[in-house]
Amino acid sequence: xxxxxxxxxxxxxxxxxxxxxxxxxxxxxxxxxxxxxxxxxxxxxxxxxxxxxxxxxxxxxxxxxxxxxxxxxxxxxxxxxxxxxxxxxxxxxxxxxxxxxxxxxxxxxxxxxxxxxxxxxxxxxxxxxxxxxxxxxxxxxxxxxxxxxxxxxxxxxxxxxxxxxxxxxxxxxxxxxxxxxxxxxxxxxxxxxxxxxxxxxxxxxxxxxxxxxxxxxxxxxxxxxxxxxxxxxxxxxxxxxxxxxxxxxxxxxxxxxxxxxxxxxxxxxxxxxxxxxxxxxxxxxxxxxxxxxxxxxxxxxxxxxxxxxxxxxxxxxxxxxxxxxxxxxxxxxxxxxxxxxxxxxxxxxxxxxxxxxxxxxxxxxxxxxxxxxxxxxxxxxxxxxxxxxxxxxxxxxxxxxxxxxxxxxxxxxxxxxxxxxxxxxxxxxxxxxxxxxxxxxxxxxxxxxxxxxxxxxxxxxxxxxxxxxxxxxxxxxxxxxxxxxxxxxxxxxxxxxxxxxxxxxxxxxx
Ligand SMILES: [Zn+2]
Numbered sequence: 001x002x003x004x005x006x007x008x009x010x011x012x013x014x015x016x017x018x019x020x021x022x023x024x025x026x027x028x029x030x031x032x033x034x035x036x037x038x039x040x041x042x043x044x045x046x047x048x049x050x051x052x053x054x055x056x057x058x059x060x061x062x063x064x065x066x067x068x069x070x071x072x073x074x075x076x077x078x079x080x081x082x083x084x085x086x087x088x089x090x091x092x093x094x095x096x097x098x099x100x101x102x103x104x105x106x107x108x109x110x111x112x113x114x115x116x117x118x119x120x121x122x123x124x125x126x127x128x129x130x131x132x133x134x135x136x137x138x139x140x141x142x143x144x145x146x147x148x149x150x151x152x153x154x155x156x157x158x159x160x161x162x163x164x165x166x167x168x169x170x171x172x173x174x175x176x177x178x179x180x181x182x183x184x185x186x187x188x189x190x191x192x193x194x195x196x197x198x199x200x201x202x203x204x205x206x207x208x209x210x211x212x213x214x215x216x217x218x219x220x221x222x223x224x225x226x227x228x229x230x231x232x233x234x235x236x237x238x239x240x241x242x243x244x245x246x247x248x249x250x251x252x253x254x255x256x257x258x259x260x261x262x263x264x265x266x267x268x269x270x271x272x273x274x275x276x277x278x279x280x281x282x283x284x285x286x287x288x289x290x291x292x293x294x295x296x297x298x299x300x301x302x303x304x305x306x307x308x309x310x311x312x313x314x315x316x317x318x319x320x321x322x323x324x325x326x327x328x329x330x331x332x333x334x335x336x337x338x339x340x341x342x343x344x345x346x347x348x349x350x351x352x353x354x355x356x357x358x359x360x361x362x363x364x365x366x367x368x369x370x371x372x373x374x375x376x377x378x379x380x381x382x383x384x385x386x387x388x389x390x391x392x393x394x395x396x397x398x399x400x401x402x403x404x405x406x407x408x409x410x411x412x413x414x415x416x417x418x419x420x421x422x423x424x425x426x427x428x429x430x431x432x433x434x435x436x437x438x439x440x441x442x443x444x445x446x447x448x449x450x451x452x453x454x455x456x457x458x459x460x461x462x463x464x465x466x467x468x469x470x471x472x473x474x475x476x477x478x479x480x481x482x483x484x485x486x487x488x489x490x491x492x493x494x495x496x497x498x499x500x501x502x503x504x505x506x507x508x509x510x
Contacts, residue, residue, distance in 0.1 A: 207469065210253055
């Protein structure tokens with residue numbers, strides 16, 4: 001089918017290379033369709049047969065039956081698969097087996113995707129989930145306030161039961177907002193029991209979690225002062241006990257503290273001995289930020305591709321080049337960086353260096369738990385910088401970031417930084433089915449004029465209708481599936497009260 005674009009140029013509606021960037025047909029504007037997806041995977045051919053599809057009841061699909069997500073506007077975010085104004089996604093077991101229009105498959109559970117955008121779940125590369133019971137505690141706090149109160153008071157006195165409740169609450173909250181994978185930057189391992197509790201909370205939630213094992217919290221700020229400290233050596237036990245396969249929902253990282261390079265390199269070696277990737281905060285405020293830390297680390301042992309660098313706001317040019325040349329990944333927590341004084345979110349710097357960053361919420365103590373906030377923040381900050389340079393007369397200003405760019409940062413780049421790019425991040429046949437359905441027939445979006453624009457410009461957590469993780473339905477018709485909310489509420493409230501009591505902080509909500 002050929003259309004004539006409003007710019008007068010003919011283009012094929014099924015070909016992404018022909019899609020004009022300027023004037024577009026209404027159809028093209030809504031949701032571009034890619035020819036790549038016509039190359040349906042072989043497995044799809046095996047299941048295509050006269051439809052005997054049945055409508056799934058609300059709630060989880062019956063175990064063992066394939067799931068067919070039918071008739072949604074599909075943003076695969078895989079450039080080879082492309083996007084579709086209307087298509088189906090077939091899921092067999094935990095994996096996507098086909099993405100194309102008009103799939104007909106026998107004996108499937110059908111999820112009606114009419115009036116929704118179907119896309120990969122958001123991927124967060126850095127969130128301190130042990131703070132799930134401390135949400136919104138510091139709306140006006142700086143980084144210093146955060147360290148003094150959240151880490152050295154609440155964190156230092158948190159019990160294992162508190163950590164379990166917090167991680168469970170944070171994980172369920174993530175799923176509820178369409179974040180299907182989170183790296184839990186977990187620096188609350190005051191004892192091994194705290195570690196077991198955090199893992200239990202994540203496991204129970206059903207989230208695709210990357211557990212990044214970090215140091216304890218203490219009143220002094222020195223993790224070595226924790227009486228029950230087993231960091232970092234206990235990572236060997238975690239590998240044996242919980243993470244003995246990479247082919248599972250939860251995977252293992254090491255969350256590295258920032259300190260003198262000669263203290264940190266042995267910790268990185270412990271991670272690598274355990275086969276764990278590494279994540280570390282660098283280039284935020286203070287002496288640590290501008291200390292050329294990465295240059296010093298690189299002098300001891302060259303940086304590797306197994307490391308994610310968080311914030312990076314005040315890194316020097318040599319450090320940026322080291323990250324790029326080593327193949328490392330970057331996590332920008334744009335909202336918190338503007339709020340708490342980390343420095344300017346290095347979006348343009350990252351782009352200039354040739355690195356497509358991933359995104360992160362960081363702390364729910366002062367940041368909303370959803371990714372709509374993150375993508376809008378990143379888009380707005382970069383464009384503000386690009387505009388400022390234009391207005392200042394810069395003859396060679398940076399290109400504007402696009403809405404699609406930030407969606408890719410929030411999905412496929414997140415998967416890459418979490419070491420999961422072969423498993424998730426796009427709707428690609430063969431990948432695990434981490435999928436969200438975002439409702440377009442709601443008052444904040446309708447009528448939809450542009451699918452990517454609908455997600456990035458108009459939507460919020462209220463549009464998250466359905467969530468699947470590894471092919472399992474976690475949310476359906478706007479409700480989490482199989483979650484006892486009364487119990488979760490009780491666990492959260494009890495942990496919150498206990499933590500305030502142990503931290504000797506009055507629990508005044510006003
Ligand atoms: Zn952080």
